[in-house]
Amino acid sequence: xxxxxxxxxxxxxxxxxxxxxxxxxxxxxxxxxxxxxxxxxxxxxxxxxxxxxxxxxxxxxxxxx
Amino acid sequence: xxxxxxxxxxxxxxxxxxxxxxxxxxxxxxxxxxxxxxxxxxxxxxxxxxxxxxxxxxxxxxxxxxxxxxxxxxxxxxxxxxxxxxxxxxxxxxxxxxxxxxxxxxxxxxxxxxxxxxxxxxxxxxxxxxxxxxxxxxxxxxxxxxxxxxxxxxxxxxxxxxxxxxxxxxxxxxxxxxxxxxxxxxxxxxxxxxxxxxxxxxxxxxxxxxxxxxxxxxxxxxxxxxxxxxxxxxxxxxxxxxxxxxxxxxxxxxxxxxxxxxxxxxxxxxxxxxxxxxxxxxxxxxxxxxxxxxxxxxxxxxxxxxxxxxxxxxxxxxxxxxxxxxxxxxxx
Numbered sequence: 334x335x336x337x338x339x340x341x342x343x344x345x346x347x348x349x350x351x352x353x354x355x356x357x358x359x360x361x362x363x364x365x366x367x368x369x370x371x372x373x374x375x376x377x378x379x380x381x382x383x384x385x386x387x388x389x390x391x392x393x394x395x396x397x398x
Numbered sequence: 399x400x401x402x403x404x405x406x407x408x409x410x411x412x413x414x415x416x417x418x419x420x421x422x423x424x425x426x427x428x429x430x431x432x433x434x435x436x437x438x439x440x441x442x443x444x445x446x447x448x449x450x451x452x453x454x455x456x457x458x459x460x461x462x463x464x465x466x467x468x469x470x471x472x473x474x475x476x477x478x479x480x481x482x483x484x485x486x487x488x489x490x491x492x493x494x495x496x497x498x499x500x501x502x503x504x505x506x507x508x509x510x511x512x513x514x515x516x517x518x519x520x521x522x523x524x525x526x527x528x529x530x531x532x533x534x535x536x537x538x539x540x541x542x543x544x545x546x547x548x549x550x551x552x553x554x555x556x557x558x559x560x561x562x563x564x565x566x567x568x569x570x571x572x573x574x575x576x577x578x579x580x581x582x583x584x585x586x587x588x589x590x591x592x593x594x595x596x597x598x599x600x601x602x603x604x605x606x607x608x609x610x611x612x613x614x615x616x617x618x619x620x621x622x623x624x625x626x627x628x629x630x631x632x633x634x635x636x637x638x639x640x641x642x643x644x645x646x647x648x649x650x651x652x653x654x655x656x657x658x659x660x661x662x663x664x665x666x667x668x669x670x671x672x673x674x675x676x677x678x679x680x681x682x683x684x685x686x687x688x689x690x691x692x693x694x695x696x697x698x699x700x701x702x703x704x705x706x707x708x709x710x711x712x713x714x715x716x717x718x719x720x721x722x723x724x725x726x727x728x729x730x
Contacts, residue, residue, distance in 0.1 A: 341555025344547050347563070352544030354567040355537050361574040362533025370652055370666050373575030377568055384560060 346387040350380035429476065431483035437476035513561075520562055521569030528573035529580035529605065529631055529688075536570045576652035578688045580605030580631040588702070590615050594624065601627025601684075604635070610702055612638040618679040628685040628692075635687050637694045638702065641719075644727035645672045647683035651692050658694040660719030675727035696722050 357376055360366035368376075430441030433451055440458065444451030461468020477492040485493070495503050527536050543563045550556035572578075582603035588610040591597045594617075602611050609630050616624070618640060625647075628635055639645060645659050648671050655664035658672055672683075672694075685692055696719055723729075 339552070339554060341551040341557070344551035344555035344557055344560070347557075347560045348544045348547030348549075348551060350544070351547060351560075351563045351567050352541050354571050355540030355542075355544055358528070358540060358567075358570045358574045359534060359537035362528065362537055368575045370572065370575040373571050374666065377571050380567065381564060384564065 341391075343384070343387045343391045347384045350383050354380050427479055428482040429479050429486075429489075431481050431486075437472070437486070437488050438481060439472050439475045439479070442479065442482070443475075517561055517565040520565040524566040524569030525573035525578060526580060528570050529578035531579075531581060533570070533574050536566075537574070540567050540570055572653070572689075576688045578631050578652070579629070582629070582631065583607075586610075588612070592616060594622075597624075597626065601629065603629045604631070604633070606630075606632040608633050609635045610638075611636070612702055613643075613681065614638050614640050614698065618643055620678060622679040623682060624680070625682045626684070628683065630687045630690065630692070632689045633687070634691045635685065635693070636702070637681075637683065637685065638700060639681050639694065639696050641696045641698050641722035642679065642726050643696060644675050644677040644680045645683060645694055645696060645723060646675055646680055646727070647672060647685070649683065649692055649694065650686040651690070652686075652688040654687060654690045654692070656687075656692045657716070658692070659696045659723035660716035660721075662716060672723070672727075675729060677726060677728045680727075695719065696726070 354376060357366070357368060357373065361368045361373075425446060427446045428442050429438035430445060430451075431438055433441030433444070435441075435455065440451040440454035443449075443454045458468045458472050461471075476488040477495065480489050480492075495506070498506070524536055524540075527533075540563070543559065543566065547556060547559055547563060550559070582605040584606045585604075586608045587602070587604050589602060590612045592615045602609060609628065611626070611628060613624070613626075616622075626637070628637060648669065649656050649658050650670075651664075651668040653666055654668070655662065656668045656670050657663075658670050661670060661672070663670055681694075683694060685694070
């Protein structure tokens with residue numbers, strides 16, 4: 334869905350989600366955070382899920398089923 | 399003799415119309431448009447088989463944890479089984495695939511496979527870089543790609559960048575969280591120490607590959623207590639000890655499987671503490687594998703090259719290993 338400002342919501346949301354994961358990787362690699370694999374999995378699945386959800390929400394249906 | 403033909407009561411010939419009226423129309427598997435969560439596959443299957451669709455939904459969900467064949471089946475059913483209403487996107491995709499013909503369809507499948515392996519390679523490269531100690535640069539790259547996506551969203555978007563960005567984020571994220579370390583080298587390392595002094599003080603380490611430490615050639619005196627550290631980034635680590643040696647300490651597998659003296663565990667963050675005992679001779683192990691398999695095999699006869707494959711006490715039956723451990727540690 335692109336509004337009047339021509340913002341691609343999917344790219345924006347995906348960028349934010351990817352950046353959040355990158356921040357977690359940064360904190361973990363720098364030693365500021367000791368993230369377990371389980372919590373990282375939660376973060377990754379959340380990011381991918383958010384991107385998929387945005388992809389679905391921003392898709393304009395051609396017809397209603 | 400009476401030649402007059404005997405008139406028989408007219409038999410009712412079955413007509414096509416009568417058959418049509420009497421026989422119910424053949425059931426056809428259709429995806430449900432009224433009872434759908436994703437593509438109506440479970441709803442259609444439930445209606446076809448007369449079973450609650452929730453059963454199929456649970457089955458498809460569970461299949462994701464067992465190889466994902468159910469997901470593939472769902473995808474194929476979504477694409478190639480029509481809906482009971484207006485054609486949806488999946489049905490139109492299926493029609494397009496059929497219209498493309500076999501070779502073009504195979505070509506598309508090939509492209510999808512190449513894309514899948516390409517993205518997997520990208521994730522592996524990111525994970526490997528993190529394992530080499532470049533976690534911070536990789537993280538900065540991931541954040542930069544995220545920022546690039548956000549900026550590009552103001553100029554129409556850059557959706558093509560999302561799959562590679564996700565692949566890099568997954569590879570880097572998993573490697574960072576599992577503390578992957580592949581700086582110990584790559585390849586196959588096999589050690590058969592015959593004296594305690596020949597064992598490195600900081601233990602045995604390998605970045606990626608197969609690490610074998612066979613301690614069965616050591617002189618395990620009756621009161622020997624041997625501390626040992628084993629660390630592997632990605633791959634398989636096998637530690638062999640005589641069956642009369644009690645194994646204590648801790649083992650850790652970030653992602654994968656640990657099989658320690660016959661006790662098998664798998665999954666994520668697999669920690670195992672062998673039976674606490676002060677029996678001697680004793681191996682006090684501190685072993686970790688970031689991604690892969692860790693085995694401590696207490697057997698006098700196990701083959702170093704093929705433990706766990708073919709006939710033998712491993713994988714097929716680990717009870718002898720557990721029994722030997724219980725005897726050695728005095729816990730049986």
